[in-house]
Amino acid sequence: MEWIPARRGRWFDAPCHLCRRDTVDPTGLCVDCLVEWRALLGRPRCISCALTLADRGEGMTCGACSARPWPFDGVVSAVDLAPSVRELVHRLKYGQDFSVLPLMQETLVDAVRGSPAFVLPDALVPMPLHPAQRRRRGFNQAWLLADGLRRALDRPILKRGVRRVRDTGSLTMQSSRDRRRALKGAFAADTELPRRVAIVDDVLTTGASARALATELRRGGAESVAVWSLARTP
Numbered sequence: 381m382e383w384i385p386a387r388r389g390r391w392f393d394a395p396c397h398l399c400r401r402d403t404v405d406p407t408g409l410c411v412d413c414l415v416e417w418r419a420l421l422g423r424p425r426c427i428s429c430a431l432t433l434a435d436r437g438e439g440m441t442c443g444a445c446s447a448r449p450w451p452f453d454g455v456v457s458a459v460d461l462a463p464s465v466r467e468l469v470h471r472l473k474y475g476q477d478f479s480v481l482p483l484m485q486e487t488l489v490d491a492v493r494g495s496p497a498f499v500l501p502d503a504l505v506p507m508p509l510h511p512a513q514r515r516r517r518g519f520n521q522a523w524l525l526a527d528g529l530r531r532a533l534d535r536p537i538l539k540r541g542v543r544r545v546r547d548t549g550s551l552t553m554q555s556s557r558d559r560r561r562a563l564k565g566a567f568a569a570d571t572e573l574p575r576r577v578a579i580v581d582d583v584l585t586t587g588a589s590a591r592a593l594a595t596e597l598r599r600g601g602a603e604s605v606a607v608w609s610l611a612r613t614p
């Protein structure tokens with residue numbers, strides 16, 4: 381992955397990522413947007429599906445997961461997919477604006493470290509893109525997010541052997557059954573996997589992709605599969 385980190389001090393002459401007003405904060409947000417951003421953080425979330433918990437405390441599961449937990453060993457999302465978060469994700473993914481990346485990386489690192497669902501994995505597995513998808517976009521945003529975790533947690537990114545072998549395109553408009561069908565056999569893990577891995581992605585929606593990947597990772601020898609995403613669709 382070729383990516384040149386933003387020069388230090390870049391923020392001081394760049395406008396706010398969200399409202400384009402002047403900013404002096406190293407996050408790249410102006411004072412008002414920073415207050416809004418912070419309000420999105422630190423909400424208690426279900427340790428099984430990462431939805432916010434309205435009526436339960438930190439380290440608990442939601443009602444749905446108490447009955448039927450997601451098949452992962454801990455799920456962490458930093459923020460809900462609020463309009464401002466969607467804006468940053470789109471800026472990165474479709475606008476190739478890498479200046480938003482440090483804020484996204486730091487937000488995910490802080491959430492992972494602070495989560496009661498956090499267990500240090502042996503390796504990080506960025507949600508793979510199909511090679512055609514990767515060519516269209518030019519990079520994999522999940523890989524960029526995982527790179528922040530790699531540095532902060534001192535854990536390697538699994539670089540080879542886990543691939544997306546089917547180009548499913550966008551699944552956002554499909555029903556969950558159609559997603560499951562489209563994702564069957566979409567991933568291949570042909571490498572020896574460490575015992576504990578964490579899948580890293582930008583947005584967690586139904587979890588269908590993560591489930592399909594986790595199944596393949598377990599088949600390849602992983603015993604514990606966590607899922608970490610920057611954003612969670614509420």
Ligand SMILES: [Zn+2]
Pocket residue numbers: 396397398399400401409410411412413414
């Ligand atoms: Zn702003």
Ligand SMILES: [Zn+2]
Pocket residue numbers: 426427428429430431441442443444445446
């Ligand atoms: Zn849950």
